[in-house]
Amino acid sequence: xxxxxxxxVAEAVVxxxxxxxxxxxxxxxxxxxSIDVSGVAVRLVRPDEREATLSAIAADDxxxxxxxxxxxxxxxxxxxxxxxxxxxxxxxxxxxxxxAMRATVAxxxxxxxxxxxAPNMGKQIVALQAALEAAAATFPGAFAxxxxxxxxxxxxxxxxxxxxxKANVAAFSALGAPLPxxxxxxxxxxxxxxxxxxxxxxxxxxxxFHTYRLVxxxxxxxxxxxxxxxxRSVYAEGTVDACVFLAQRRAGGDAVRVYNMIDVLxxxxxx
Amino acid sequence: xxxxxxxxVAEAVVxxxxxxxxxxxxxxxxxxxSIDVSGVAVRLVRPDEREATLSAIAADDxxxxxxxxxxxxxxxxxxxxxxxxxxxxxxxxxxxxxxAMRATVAxxxxxxxxxxxAPNMGKQIVALQAALEAAAATFPGAFAxxxxxxxxxxxxxxxxxxxxxKANVAAFSALGAPLPxxxxxxxxxxxxxxxxxxxxxxxxxxxxFHTYRLVxxxxxxxxxxxxxxxxRSVYAEGTVDACVFLAQRRAGGDAVRVYNMIDVLxxxxxx
Numbered sequence: 002x003x004x005x006x007x008x009x010v011a012e013a014v015v016x017x018x019x020x021x022x023x024x025x026x027x028x029x030x031x032x033x034x035s036i037d038v039s040g041v042a043v044r045l046v047r048p049d050e051r052e053a054t055l056s057a058i059a060a061d062d063x064x065x066x067x068x069x070x071x072x073x074x075x076x077x078x079x080x081x082x083x084x085x086x087x088x089x090x091x092x093x094x095x096x097x098x099x100x101a102m103r104a105t106v107a108x109x110x111x112x113x114x115x116x117x118x119a120p121n122m123g124k125q126i127v128a129l130q131a132a133l134e135a136a137a138a139t140f141p142g143a144f145a146x147x148x149x150x151x152x153x154x155x156x157x158x159x160x161x162x163x164x165x166x167k168a169n170v171a172a173f174s175a176l177g178a179p180l181p182x183x184x185x186x187x188x189x190x191x192x193x194x195x196x197x198x199x200x201x202x203x204x205x206x207x208x209x210f211h212t213y214r215l216v217x218x219x220x221x222x223x224x225x226x227x228x229x230x231x232x233r234s235v236y237a238e239g240t241v242d243a244c245v246f247l248a249q250r251r252a253g254g255d256a257v258r259v260y261n262m263i264d265v266l267x268x269x270x271x272x
Numbered sequence: 273x274x275x276x277x278x279x280x281v282a283e284a285v286v287x288x289x290x291x292x293x294x295x296x297x298x299x300x301x302x303x304x305x306s307i308d309v310s311g312v313a314v315r316l317v318r319p320d321e322r323e324a325t326l327s328a329i330a331a332d333d334x335x336x337x338x339x340x341x342x343x344x345x346x347x348x349x350x351x352x353x354x355x356x357x358x359x360x361x362x363x364x365x366x367x368x369x370x371x372a373m374r375a376t377v378a379x380x381x382x383x384x385x386x387x388x389x390a391p392n393m394g395k396q397i398v399a400l401q402a403a404l405e406a407a408a409a410t411f412p413g414a415f416a417x418x419x420x421x422x423x424x425x426x427x428x429x430x431x432x433x434x435x436x437x438k439a440n441v442a443a444f445s446a447l448g449a450p451l452p453x454x455x456x457x458x459x460x461x462x463x464x465x466x467x468x469x470x471x472x473x474x475x476x477x478x479x480x481f482h483t484y485r486l487v488x489x490x491x492x493x494x495x496x497x498x499x500x501x502x503x504r505s506v507y508a509e510g511t512v513d514a515c516v517f518l519a520q521r522r523a524g525g526d527a528v529r530v531y532n533m534i535d536v537l538x539x540x541x542x543x
Binding site for chain 1: 394395396399400402403404406407410411412413414415416418447448486488490492493494495496497498499500501502503505506537538540
């Protein structure tokens with residue numbers, strides 16, 4: 002903290018009526034002593050206090066979950082510290098060495114922590130992506146002869162093509178309608194985002210809009226799929242779901258100790 | 273024949289470069305002796321000539337496939353005649369006694385025919401429906417808290433709600449976003465179909481447009497799915513795919529002798 006994503010998760014924790022431990026890890030150069038999260042003063046902890054703080058939290062309540070949305074360069078040292086304190090953790094940071102994160106809580110590791118690691122915490126986005134991959138595996142070539150076009154809009158400073166769009170295009174390719182990644186249209190100009198994609202003005206600084214169109218060879222059949230996200234709420238909510246899921250796995254003493262968002266989604270059948 | 277759907281299939285057979293046997297079953301009261309299909313004169317055969325005609329076709333080429341898009345009141349007698357002639361058949365007629373159709377080609381039945389019976393021959397529509405059902409089974413409740421709205425447009429004389437829309441709404445319900453069937457909005461007024469749904473004027477007499485919207489509780493996430501069909505081409509193409517699939521099963525002497533469109537879709541992996 003005070004990163005926007007971690008802060009959004011903390012706000013979602015409070016909104017759900019769960020207990021927010023008012024402590025957040027931060028970088029060595031951050032000057033603030035605390036930040037306000039939904040009226041709660043969250044104390045910011047530098048790296049040199051990290052291990053002692055985590056040990057104290059674990060001593061107070063060993064079932065506490067840690068959420069990590071830090072920089073890729075910081076995530077592995079953080080994860081090693083969570084595991085050393087036997088604190089379970091949810092990692093939404095993309096990048097870093099995931100194999101090393103997994104190893105800290107793998108069978109035979111010294112830690113008793115549980116971990117959930119996922120590059121996308123938006124449950125419904127993850128469900129859509131997994132459903133498309135499953136459809137491609139089950140019905141390969143079902144859309145042969147169709148032409149695919151894809152347009153995605155993100156905040157103007159995002160340089161690369163949407164990873165979700167690329168993953169879904171791979172699934173459409175297996176379904177018979179391939180598209181080169183460089184043919185995915187990136188909309189980065191605010192006026193176009195509002196005019197062409199229908200992005201609300203308020204979401205220009207943070208959104209993820211995707212439109213996929215599939216048209217049959219003779220033009221008589223059209224499929225269109227959109228998934229449009231404003232802000233960070235869906236990721237924050239999914240992260241809290243992940244925490245609740247992981248706490249249940251830990252409380253139940255499950256043998257598996259590393260999970261991802263697909264596992265959270267599948268667990269819906271338990272409700 | 274000369275029903276519109278059967279005629280569209282015959283046209284698709286010719287367009288694919290397959291051999292169209294220029295014979296079509298028709299009702300007792302039809303006066304025309306033949307109809308033109310893509311320049312081919314197709315002889316129309318009344319019920320009293322049905323058995324003899326089918327026997328002659330089977331004698332000429334036992335691998336000939338029969339396609340049935342007749343009235344529900346006629347389909348079972350037809351199917352019994354196809355099976356008696358050991359001719360394999362594809363049934364797109366909805367209604368009729370499907371169990372009886374299946375029994376004519378079941379293990380131990382006298383016939384050596386193969387059968388493919390499906391209420392919807394549109395491969396991609398079937399794939400979508402199956403994918404939604406699979407997603408609902410795998411990720412139950414993933415869209416809990418979302419609000420679903422559904423609008424469908426069909427030609428003005430269609431009185432009932434789209435069966436595809438109802439099936440997909442059942443899947444969305446299992447995904448956590450239920451909707452009563454009577455809340456599905458039916459658009460049947462041509463001006464609204466053009467203005468609100470974007471139906472081309474030329475397709476007002478035959479189309480199937482569907483729009484599903486899922487909105488998160490806080491409104492920050494929206495999913496939209498459309499599948500819009502003009503005319504009958506997609507069903508005709510799927511029917512030809514079904515014939516090709518069934519001919520391959522028969523040629524291979526497969527033990528299973530009754531199939532549906534899901535089987536055709538799964539077979540995509542063979543290509």
